Amino acid sequence: MRERPFRLKPEILTNGEIQNRAERLTLNFAEQVGLDVARLGINFQVVYEEIIYPDYGIEIQEGLDLGFDDAGKKIFGRFLPVENIVQIDRVISHNHNHPQRAFTYWHEVGGHGVLQGEWLRKQVKLHGGLSSIATTEDSLSFGVVNALERQANVFAARAGAPNWLLYHVVAETMDLTRPVRYIGPFKYSLQIRGRTETVTVKSFEHLCWIIGKRIQFRFGWLSAEALGYRIAETSMVKDFAKSRFELHRVGNDRRSIPVFLSPVGDILAGMVS
Amino acid sequence: MSSFGILIKQSRENRGLTVRALADAIGKSPGYISRIEVRGEIPSVELVVELATALEGDAERFLECAKNDSMERATNEVETKYQDALVLFRKGKRDA
Numbered sequence: 001m002r003e004r005p006f007r008l009k010p011e012i013l014t015n016g017e018i019q020n021r022a023e024r025l026t027l028n029f030a031e032q033v034g035l036d037v038a039r040l041g042i043n044f045q046v047v048y049e050e051i052i053y054p055d056y057g058i059e060i061q062e063g064l065d066l067g068f069d070d071a072g073k074k075i076f077g078r079f080l081p082v083e084n085i086v087q088i089d090r091v092i093s094h095n096h097n098h099p100q101r102a103f104t105y106w107h108e109v110g111g112h113g114v115l116q117g118e119w120l121r122k123q124v125k126l127h128g129g130l131s132s133i134a135t136t137e138d139s140l141s142f143g144v145v146n147a148l149e150r151q152a153n154v155f156a157a158r159a160g161a162p163n164w165l166l167y168h169v170v171a172e173t174m175d176l177t178r179p180v181r182y183i184g185p186f187k188y189s190l191q192i193r194g195r196t197e198t199v200t201v202k203s204f205e206h207l208c209w210i211i212g213k214r215i216q217f218r219f220g221w222l223s224a225e226a227l228g229y230r231i232a233e234t235s236m237v238k239d240f241a242k243s244r245f246e247l248h249r250v251g252n253d254r255r256s257i258p259v260f261l262s263p264v265g266d267i268l269a270g271m272v273s
Numbered sequence: 274m275s276s277f278g279i280l281i282k283q284s285r286e287n288r289g290l291t292v293r294a295l296a297d298a299i300g301k302s303p304g305y306i307s308r309i310e311v312r313g314e315i316p317s318v319e320l321v322v323e324l325a326t327a328l329e330g331d332a333e334r335f336l337e338c339a340k341n342d343s344m345e346r347a348t349n350e351v352e353t354k355y356q357d358a359l360v361l362f363r364k365g366k367r368d369a
Contacts, residue, residue, distance in 0.1 A: 032302075046304065053311055054292035054303035060311065 008127070010148045011119040018151055021115060022158035025051060030164070042165055043220025044105045058113040059085045060105075062093035066134070073136035076104050079112035080132045081120035086113055100140055102222045103156055107140060110159045111152025160222045161230040169218045170211060170236045180237045182207050204239040208232045275313030277342045280335065282310045284328040298327040315339050315346075 029047045030038035052058055066075040066089040078087045086108045092101050112120075112133055120133075139149040174180065175191040182204045190197050192214055201207045205228060212227030219227060231237055285295050285306075292310075296303040299320065308314040316324070321339050325332035 049304035049307040049311070050302065053307040054296070057292075 008120070008123055008148070010116055010151050013151065015154055018115065018154045019158045022110065022155045023162050023164070025110070025114060025159055026162040027164065028055075039165060039168055041169075041218035041220070042160075042162070044102055044109070044160070045220065047159070048105075048109060052109060052114060056114055056117065057084055058109055058117065059083075060109065061085060061087045063090045064088070065090060069134055069136055071136075073138060075134045075136055076100070076140070077108040077135045078132045079108055079117075079120075079135075081112075081117055081124055082131070084113070084117060084121075099223045099225075100137070102160060102220050103140060103226050104135065106156035106160045106222075107152045108135060111155040112148070115151060115155045116148065157226055157230055161219050161227055163234070165218070166230060166234060167236065169215050170231065170234070173215050173218075174211065176236070179235055180207070180211070182237060182239050182241055184241045204237070204241065205232065208237055211237065275315070275342045277315060277335075277338045278310045278313050280338050281306070281324060281328070284330050285310075288328055290328070295324075295327060299323045313342070315343055 026038075026042060026047065029042070029051045032050050033046075048060070064087050066078055066087060069075055074089070074091060076089050076092050079085075080087070088104065088108065092098055092104050095101065098104075112135075133148060135149065135152075139146065140153065170176065173193055175194065180190070182201070185202050186200075188199055188201050188207070190199060190210075199210055201210065208231040209224050209228035211231055213224040216222060216224060216227060285292070290298075292303045292306045296306045301320075305314075305316075309316060316339070318336065318339075321335050322332050324330075325335040
């Protein structure tokens with residue numbers, strides 16, 4: 001009988017478990033430096049120096065040319081589980097303005113190194129085979145199929161913008177006393193750091209992106225896309241446009257009627273142009 | 274990684290100390306040791322001696338290594354500045 005080649009699988013973890021581990025990592029950092037200091041902002045560099053390197057011993061090699069993968073995609077980073085080393089291509093490490101810089105570091109060091117490192121080392125010891133995990137731009141998308149990469153993305157998104165800081169920063173930046181309500185593609189008046197900004201919003205995701213863009217500096221310049229994704233996950237911004245068109249059954253009547261859940265004031269505010 | 278960073282890391286590992294344990298021994302944060310080992314930060318002379326004591330190493334060797342790293346860094350910095358100035362000078366000459 002022909003033996004099937006061994007394919008490395010990640011530890012079976014729910015999204016919730018992965019997010020908890022990421023949250024715990026950043027809370028350790030907050031404990032280390034003090035919550036008041038941590039609430040000023042978080043970035044990969046300080047969490048790496050204060051927690052990741054001392055506790056996990058993961059080394060980072062920067063400025064390398066990692067070349068391209070089999071599909072011809074540029075390799076941004078690579079994790080070597082046995083050596084416990086993360087290698088970052090110079091496209092990312094030497095370009096501080098690269099939009100995916102912070103997320104790549106969180107993905108490689110946090111996702112592959114902290115979350116999966118120990119498990120991967122055990123698997124390699126048992127079955128051999130794997131020498132490194134390479135990450136391309138495609139691996140950093142949230143729709144990625146590969147389970148190892150998907151887990152690393154979930155971890156990276158949560159560690160880069162943990163709930164305890166995200167809620168605080170969004171509320172503080174937007175002067176919130178209630179969630180921001182998205183009611184459709186209009187012009188919105190947003191309170192940002194005490195000033196009113198009128199912005200044209202195309203979609204719910206766009207609104208989250210706009211808010212993400214304004215709080216990037218508190219998260220070590222994590223990309224606005226990643227922050228928008230995280231903001232959309234929270235209840236700080238609510239998509240009322242979606243629920244406006246949800247159909248509801250009334251009594252025995254099987255006809256459906258649309259129900260407007262947003263108060264009239266919100267709709268008018270959203271229509272200010 | 275700088276030679277001083279490598280020396281600290283090797284000495285620490287040989288003594289079986291964690292980053293946290295070494296940081297506690299010299300009264301600094303673990304982040305400070307990380308910056309020395311990973312980022313190549315060179316501490317003050319007093320701290321180099323403290324590190325050597327905590328790691329039971331030869332303080333003179335530690336100081337020598339830190340000095341060489343500082344010298345190398347300074348030389349590289351001067352060389353980079355010199356090259357930049359040369360480029361500017363040649364550009365100015367071309368334009369004139």
